[in-house]
Amino acid sequence: MTSIGTGYDLSASTYSPDGRIFQVEYATKAVENSGTAIGLRVKDGIVLAVERLIHSKLLVPGANRRIQAVDRHIGMATAGLLADGRNVANRAREESSQIRTLWREPPTAVADRLALYAQAYTLYSSVRPFGISTIFGGVDKTGPSLFVVEPSGVCGYHGAAVGKGRQLAKTELEKLKLSELSMREAVIEAARIIYLVHDDNKEKEFELEMSWVGNETGGLHAPVPTDLLAEAEQKAREALETFE
Amino acid sequence: MDHFPTNWGRPRNDMFDAYGTHPIHQRPDNRPKDTFADSVQHTQQPIVTGTSVLAIKYKDGIMMAADNLASYGSLARFKDVQRLHSVGKYTVIGAGGDMSDFQYIQHILEEVQIAEGTHQDGHELGPVEIHEYLSQVMYARRSKMDPLWNSLLIGGFKDGKRFLSYVDLLGTTYSASTLATGFGAYIAQPLLRKAVEGYEDVLTTEQAQNILESCMRVLFYRDARSLDKYQIATITAEGVSITGSLKLQTSWDFAEGIRGYGAQTQ
Amino acid sequence: MSSFNPYTENGGAILAIAGADFSVVAGDTRQSEGYSIQTRYAPKVFRLTDRAVLAVNGFAADGNMFVKKVKQRLEWYRHAHAKDMPLRSIARLIQTMLYSRRFFPYYVYNILGGIEEDGSGAVYSFDPVGSYERETCRAAGPAQSLLQPFLDNQIYFKNQQPVPGTAHPTHLPLQVVLSVVIDSFTSATERHIEVGDGLEIYIILAKGRGLQGLEGVKGVQELSISEDSERIFVIRRELKKD
Numbered sequence A: 001m002t003s004i005g006t007g008y009d010l011s012a013s014t015y016s017p018d019g020r021i022f023q024v025e026y027a028t029k030a031v032e033n034s035g036t037a038i039g040l041r042v043k044d045g046i047v048l049a050v051e052r053l054i055h056s057k058l059l060v061p062g063a064n065r066r067i068q069a070v071d072r073h074i075g076m077a078t079a080g081l082l083a084d085g086r087n088v089a090n091r092a093r094e095e096s097s098q099i100r101t102l103w104r105e106p107p108t109a110v111a112d113r114l115a116l117y118a119q120a121y122t123l124y125s126s127v128r129p130f131g132i133s134t135i136f137g138g139v140d141k142t143g144p145s146l147f148v149v150e151p152s153g154v155c156g157y158h159g160a161a162v163g164k165g166r167q168l169a170k171t172e173l174e175k176l177k178l179s180e181l182s183m184r185e186a187v188i189e190a191a192r193i194i195y196l197v198h199d200d201n202k203e204k205e206f207e208l209e210m211s212w213v214g215n216e217t218g219g220l221h222a223p224v225p226t227d228l229l230a231e232a233e234q235k236a237r238e239a240l241e242t243f244e
Numbered sequence B: 001m002d003h004f005p006t007n008w009g010r011p012r013n014d015m016f017d018a019y020g021t022h023p024i025h026q027r028p029d030n031r032p033k034d035t036f037a038d039s040v041q042h043t044q045q046p047i048v049t050g051t052s053v054l055a056i057k058y059k060d061g062i063m064m065a066a067d068n069l070a071s072y073g074s075l076a077r078f079k080d081v082q083r084l085h086s087v088g089k090y091t092v093i094g095a096g097g098d099m100s101d102f103q104y105i106q107h108i109l110e111e112v113q114i115a116e117g118t119h120q121d122g123h124e125l126g127p128v129e130i131h132e133y134l135s136q137v138m139y140a141r142r143s144k145m146d147p148l149w150n151s152l153l154i155g156g157f158k159d160g161k162r163f164l165s166y167v168d169l170l171g172t173t174y175s176a177s178t179l180a181t182g183f184g185a186y187i188a189q190p191l192l193r194k195a196v197e198g199y200e201d202v203l204t205t206e207q208a209q210n211i212l213e214s215c216m217r218v219l220f221y222r223d224a225r226s227l228d229k230y231q232i233a234t235i236t237a238e239g240v241s242i243t244g245s246l247k248l249q250t251s252w253d254f255a256e257g258i259r260g261y262g263a264q265t266q
Numbered sequence C: 001m002s003s004f005n006p007y008t009e010n011g012g013a014i015l016a017i018a019g020a021d022f023s024v025v026a027g028d029t030r031q032s033e034g035y036s037i038q039t040r041y042a043p044k045v046f047r048l049t050d051r052a053v054l055a056v057n058g059f060a061a062d063g064n065m066f067v068k069k070v071k072q073r074l075e076w077y078r079h080a081h082a083k084d085m086p087l088r089s090i091a092r093l094i095q096t097m098l099y100s101r102r103f104f105p106y107y108v109y110n111i112l113g114g115i116e117e118d119g120s121g122a123v124y125s126f127d128p129v130g131s132y133e134r135e136t137c138r139a140a141g142p143a144q145s146l147l148q149p150f151l152d153n154q155i156y157f158k159n160q161q162p163v164p165g166t167a168h169p170t171h172l173p174l175q176v177v178l179s180v181v182i183d184s185f186t187s188a189t190e191r192h193i194e195v196g197d198g199l200e201i202y203i204i205l206a207k208g209r210g211l212q213g214l215e216g217v218k219g220v221q222e223l224s225i226s227e228d229s230e231r232i233f234v235i236r237r238e239l240k241k242d
Helices: A022-032 A082-103 A110-120 A166-175 A183-197 A226-243 B099-117 B127-143 B184-196 B205-222 C060-081 C087-099 C144-154 C174-191
Strands: A037-042 A045-053 A067-071 A074-080 A132-140 A143-150 A153-156 A159-162 A206-214 B048-050 B053-058 B061-067 B070-072 B075-078 B084-087 B091-098 B150-158 B161-168 B178-180 B229-236 B239-242 C014-018 C022-028 C031-033 C036-039 C045-049 C052-058 C108-115 C121-126 C132-135 C137-140 C198-205 C220-222 C231-238
Touching (some): A022 A074, A022 A132, A037 A074, A037 A143, A037 A183, A045 A074, A045 A132, A045 A143, A045 A183, A067 A082, A067 A132, A082 A110, A110 A143, A110 A153, A132 A159, A132 A206, A143 A159, A183 A206, A183 A226, B053 B150, B053 B161, B053 B205, B061 B161, B084 B099, B084 B239, B091 B099, B091 B229, B099 B150, B127 B161, B161 B178, B178 B184, B184 B205, C014 C108, C022 C045, C045 C060, C045 C198, C052 C060, C060 C087, C087 C108, C087 C132, C121 C137, C144 C174
Parallel strands (some): B150 B229
Antiparallel strands (some): A045 A206, A132 A143, B048 B091, B053 B061, B053 B178, B061 B229, B070 B075, B084 B091, B150 B161, B229 B239, C014 C022, C045 C052, C052 C108, C121 C132, C198 C231, C220 C231
16 A cells, blocks of 8 residues: 555545545545445435345344434435444434424435535544445435435435445446336345345355335335345345346 | 413412403513523513313223414414324324424424434334423423423323323323313313213213313303314324314304393393 | 412322331322312322332422432432432431422422331421421321321320320320321311322331231232331222312
């Protein structure tokens, strides 16, 4: 690495001479070690899916969830450091609550506020940038919206993928006609992509974690029902066999 | 329970304006002035007010009633106001007193529900929790000398159990099988007790509805700050339902036959 | 425009009598404001520990909050010391808690009953700002002026001459005390509009001193689980509802 030994990677508040901020790049590395998380913005809603790697057989099923609820109509999935994910979720809840109190309606632009928050953590020597990428999805009066918030910035997307398998996942997402999919179809596709990007040889076990927001849920962020989840996983496994 | 929300939380004082004839926002203030009094403002009086809320236990759960009027002193200011409000899947709150404080209460309950919901652990707030929370809020605010000027009824049904309880601007709480706030505590409560006490487990939906309707009618005849447009909320094992606005059938024919006071003596 | 008054008065009556090795704490269950009965069942007597019972009367919201805070402090004590707080310590705790609100008082009259560490029955009574003393009997609430003179006469034998050559008993047996309590409340119900509806009598018996005739009492219900420590019982009775 070009950064090592130069001293320019010791703080996120110092540029290197060629204009890079190494701490932000290191934060991105922390994300790359994490199980994949994807988000799909489809016709009438959002689907979030996470490949939750099981680090120990001693863990209770469902432990260390990485999809969190922010507001009634907003959910987020993180890849990276779990604790950072929880911190950002708490901040997101505060921001959402603040906007709701001011405007007395379901908030719309919470992701922007979070981007400011993430960016603030690149400005001071006493803090480090968050070691996470956050997929932020919600349905509001403007329709479904999907954002990715990272230390390096925020972007809106039709489909998003972060974490270890993001490259392959993005390739798969690009093949889909996202704006024509129904939420149920999106659930099936999301499950298939997570199963596809999971590397059986290198990785341990994983659990598929999925949530959705949209017409199917009456505009509320909710976990994908267990029967639909089971169906999606079944189809994902079948698809995997034909794929190979 | 005093009929006039203006008088709630104040010492009973018939020496001054016993009939509440002053426009409430224009009452003379003869208190000694604190030098710093102007720098902190608290709710000292309700402005736009709702009157009675009624609630009873019956066979299938809880039934509540409140009219659609929000008064501005003696002016019937807003005639399509919802004073029954559902909170989650198991609870309805009904409010008398200041309507802006009630809207604020609705807001904080929404915030609390969202905060609880984000845990995604399957637990939901029931009527018991909501009543406890509201009691703490109301008591805390009265202790800051900045009360939320309401009397609230909380009715609910969860885990096979009915729940009906009261809380007001002082943080006073109680429960009973029939409850009434405001003027209803004087006029409707005796009627409700007679009709409901001892029959909580046998009264049908229809009977309960009839009891509440007749009480709302009596209140409309006697309470000058009431309206003949009202709503009924039922909370049962099936969940919450609040009717649209219902109209009371009233008859004022008897007025023709009244003799003996005013200018009309024959 | 008069300013906001954070207090109200919710009526009712409470009463406690200490025996040699027992304590009785009672209260009616009516809650009222002005001429309105708010509810016919709102308990005013609360079990704090296995050997302490607290009765509160005055402004109900303050009362409930105060009991809640006392219970919380007793729980913290249990976590710190792995035992229940002794009765006299609870009494002192209540005085400091009340006095800490000297300039915005809990508008509540407290009566604490229970068994001391030496096994004797005890009653402590408090004013709203924490003045307190240990007594043999005490009544409080709007009906105090009806109840206390009756207790003075029946418990302290005021205005009674003993039979020449004998002395008044220092402590009365449980059954006599229960009769006095029940009579007190039926009488207060007759003469005071804020008293009535229901009666709850808590009885705390010292360790290993038998049931003292409690077994024959109608409707008595044991709250304690163990027979080899202090035992707590409750008797619930109806009072007139008019």
